[in-house]
Amino acid sequence: AQSVTQLGSHVSVSEGALVLLRCNYSSSVPPYLFWYVQYPNQGLQLLLKYTSAATLVKGINGFEAEFKKSETSFHLTKPSAHMSDAAEYFCAVSLRDDKIIFGKGTRLHILP
Amino acid sequence: DGGITQSPKYLFRKEGQNVTLSCEQNLNHDAMYWYRQDPGQGLRLIYYSQIVNDFQKGDIAEGYSVSREKKESFPLTVTSAQKNPTAFYLCASMDSNLYEQYFGPGTRLTVT
Numbered sequence: 001a002q003s004v005t006q007l008g009s010h011v012s013v014s015e016g017a018l019v020l021l022r023c024n025y026s027s028s029v030p031p032y033l034f035w036y037v038q039y040p041n042q043g044l045q046l047l048l049k050y051t052s053a054a055t056l057v058k059g060i061n062g063f064e065a066e067f068k069k070s071e072t073s074f075h076l077t078k079p080s081a082h083m084s085d086a087a088e089y090f091c092a093v094s095l096r097d098d099k100i101i102f103g104k105g106t107r108l109h110i111l112p
Numbered sequence: 113d114g115g116i117t118q119s120p121k122y123l124f125r126k127e128g129q130n131v132t133l134s135c136e137q138n139l140n141h142d143a144m145y146w147y148r149q150d151p152g153q154g155l156r157l158i159y160y161s162q163i164v165n166d167f168q169k170g171d172i173a174e175g176y177s178v179s180r181e182k183k184e185s186f187p188l189t190v191t192s193a194q195k196n197p198t199a200f201y202l203c204a205s206m207d208s209n210l211y212e213q214y215f216g217p218g219t220r221l222t223v224t
Contacts, residue, residue, distance in 0.1 A: 009152060032211050043116075043202055043215035044155075090154065094211045098143055098162055104154035 002027040002093045006103035014111045019063075019078040021106050023091030026072065033074045034092040034100065035065055044090060050074060061085070086110045115139065116216035118203050123221045125197075133188045133219045135203035143206040144186040145213065148172060148199045155202065161186055190221065197223045 007022040025031060032051050036044040048059025055067045061084075065076045074091060091103040116137045125131045137144065143162045147155040157170030161180040175194025180186055190197045203216040 034212070036215075041200075041218065041220065043118075043217045044204075044213075045215070046212060049210075049212065096211050098160065098206070098208075099157070100206075100211070100213055102155040104152065 002031060002095055002101050004091050004093050004101055004103035006089075006091050006106050008106055009104065010107045010109065012109040012111055013081045015083055016080050019076070019081045019085065019108065021076040021089050021091075021108065023065075023074045023076065023103060024072050025074060025091070025093045027093055027095065029095055032094040032096055033065075033067060034094070035059065035063070035074075035076050036090045036092060036102075037061075038088045038090065038105075040087075047076070047089075081108075081110050083110050083112070116203060116205055116214060118201075118216035118219050120219060121217065123219055125221070125223050127223055128192045129223075130192060131190050131197075131221065131223075133190065133201055133203075133221070135186045135188065135216060136184055137186075137203075137205045137214075137216075138184060139205055139207070139214060140183070141205035141214075142183070142208060144180070145204040145206070146170075146176070146178065146186070146188045147202045147204065149202055149218075150199050158188065158201075190223075197221060 003026045005024045035047040048057045050067045058064045088105045088107045094100045119134045145160040146158040159178040161167035177189045204213040
């Protein structure tokens with residue numbers, strides 16, 4: 001069965017610093033991997049998606065993620081944090097069937 | 113504009129009352145989903161439907177019921193049997209070609 005583990009329920013970074021949110025997955029077959037963002041009291045918005053076409057995936061708002069099969073990881077990064085990046089981020093995995101499995105989320109805090 | 117609408121945004125009910133949360137989509141997606149979100153627990157799947165007039169239980173279906181009479185609509189009823197109904201409820205639909213889920217803005221239900 002597939003699963004997703006997000007390391008750190010809360011991450012704090014200074015404005016302008018590197019953002020790194022960690023995600024490890026477990027899957028018996030090559031998965032699709034996703035990062036979603038959720039602002040307070042809103043739904044989830046797709047940031048980016050890995051579908052095996054390229055290991056480095058670029059998303060919206062300057063985020064990107066790299067698929068590393070050997071490490072079963074799909075970490076999310078952004079070179080320079082902005083105050084508007086403060087939100088909760090969810091990593092998710094799909095086996096290309098009818099369900100997506102979500103991690104428990106990481107809340108990103110941006111320090112001025 | 114294509115998307116998913118959920119109404120109302122905030123809902124208050126007394127304990128022992130059933131309440132129905134609305135979810136409508138105009139994305140022409142076959143599959144629709146209901147999730148419950150509690151702080152620190154990520155998204156937990158309540159029910160999902162892959163096609164009209166058919167639906168499956170998710171991980172936490174007890175105390176909930178759904179119907180899928182139209183492709184566009186997937187209402188969720190929170191019954192009095194649900195022991196802890198206060199939560200943020202998210203509806204989603206899936207693009208079956210891309211395996212991407214699209215989310216509504218959510219309904220925050222408070223039961224006192």
